[in-house]
Amino acid sequence: MIEVINLTKRYGDKKAVDNISFKAEDGEVLGFLGPNGAGKSTTMNILTGYISCTDGKALIDGVDILEDPIKAKKQIGYLPELPPLYMDMIVKEYLYFVYDLKKCKLPKVSHLKDICGLVKIDHVYNRIIKNLSKGYRQRVGLAQALIGNPKVLILDEPTVGLDPKQIIEIRTLIRKLGKNHTVILSSHILSEVQAVCDKIIVINEGKVVANDTEEHLSQKLSGEHKLTAKIQGDKDKIVRAMQGIKGVEKVICDASHKDGVNDIRIEAKEGVDIRRDVFETVVKNGWYMLELKTSELSLEDIFLKLTMGEALPALENTSDKEGND
Numbered sequence: 001m002i003e004v005i006n007l008t009k010r011y012g013d014k015k016a017v018d019n020i021s022f023k024a025e026d027g028e029v030l031g032f033l034g035p036n037g038a039g040k041s042t043t044m045n046i047l048t049g050y051i052s053c054t055d056g057k058a059l060i061d062g063v064d065i066l067e068d069p070i071k072a073k074k075q076i077g078y079l080p081e082l083p084p085l086y087m088d089m090i091v092k093e094y095l096y097f098v099y100d101l102k103k104c105k106l107p108k109v110s111h112l113k114d115i116c117g118l119v120k121i122d123h124v125y126n127r128i129i130k131n132l133s134k135g136y137r138q139r140v141g142l143a144q145a146l147i148g149n150p151k152v153l154i155l156d157e158p159t160v161g162l163d164p165k166q167i168i169e170i171r172t173l174i175r176k177l178g179k180n181h182t183v184i185l186s187s188h189i190l191s192e193v194q195a196v197c198d199k200i201i202v203i204n205e206g207k208v209v210a211n212d213t214e215e216h217l218s219q220k221l222s223g224e225h226k227l228t229a230k231i232q233g234d235k236d237k238i239v240r241a242m243q244g245i246k247g248v249e250k251v252i253c254d255a256s257h258k259d260g261v262n263d264i265r266i267e268a269k270e271g272v273d274i275r276r277d278v279f280e281t282v283v284k285n286g287w288y289m290l291e292l293k294t295s296e297l298s299l300e301d302i303f304l305k306l307t308m309g310e311a312l313p314a315l316e317n318t319s320d321k322e323g324n325d
């Protein structure tokens with residue numbers, strides 16, 4: 001488990017990280033998102049013990065990284081944006097080298113064999129690293145992070161520069177690793193965070209501006225819960241029935257088509273999920289539901305709204321206040 005408590009890092013007058021707190025539980029993949037200069041690398045560098053903080057604490061599996069760095073670092077596997085590889089070594093030689101550097105006590109041959117099986121590099125075990133593709137180098141980078149079986153994995157932009165097939169493979173691997181490790185993944189790529197992470201932290205100007213699941217963020221930020229539906233049946237009856245659903249505030253029929261299909265917009269009270277009731281009403285009345293969509297925000301919208309609200313004028317009034325995490 002990773003726990004960050006009121007962490008601050010100052011460079012002169014500038015606060016690169018400003019009193020942030022968050023937690024990543026065991027077996028959770030946490031996405032760390034933010035624009036350039038938001039403070040992501042600074043936070044990662046503090047978590048990995050590379051730099052110190054000005055104030056606050058970072059606990060890795062309950063151990064303060066500043067008070068007992070050796071013990072804390074034993075629980076961290078770190079894959080920086082540029083994997084720390086020695087290009088002229090063969091994969092096996094390199095992994096043996098990292099094993100020794102980490103003073104790993106696990107049985108060497110079987111431990112490394114397990115890792116290579118997990119990240120699927122067995123068949124390149126005796127090849128020179130510089131001759132491997134970028135995707136395979138990244139896997140070797142992940143393998144070095146896994147040596148010693150650390151509880152926590154910190155991955156900085158793990159798919160940058162990979163081709164689409166390699167990206168999918170590495171993301172699948174991260175999800176798999178997330179089952180047995182706490183993973184923090186920093187990324188600029190929103191779809192990556194969406195595909196891989198259980199929870200998202202958005203950081204902006206050194207502050208945590210959101211900390212939640214994508215679904216919750218989307219619901220919170222989109223305000224009212226709005227649905228659009230295509231329902232085949234009698235328009236007036238449909239509108240009346242939808243108005244009768246508990247929590248519904250507004251029902252509008254935008255269009256009625258010749259084939260009896262109606263485009264219906266339904267707005268419910270904030271936080272009320274009416275999808276099941278809408279569906280049930282349609283079935284009960286013998287109508288046909290041809291489409292049902294929520295009009296929640298995409299992760300792109302959320303990111304823009306939280307980090308540069310002015311880019312979405314329609315959302316200005318609801319722009320997020322810091323500390324809603």
Ligand SMILES: Nc1ncnc2c1ncn2[C@@H]1O[C@H](COP(=O)(O)OP(=O)(O)OP(=O)(O)O)[C@@H](O)[C@H]1O
Pocket residue numbers: 011014015016017034035036037038039040041042043
């Ligand atoms: N050593 C340093 N001295 C002074 N200022 C620094 C130093 N390192 C970082 N900063 C400043 O702290 C702020 C946060 O930087 P940081 O590198 O953590 O951001 P980031 O979110 O990782 O950005 P990027 O995605 O561009 O790497 C920036 O304004 C940066 O200029």
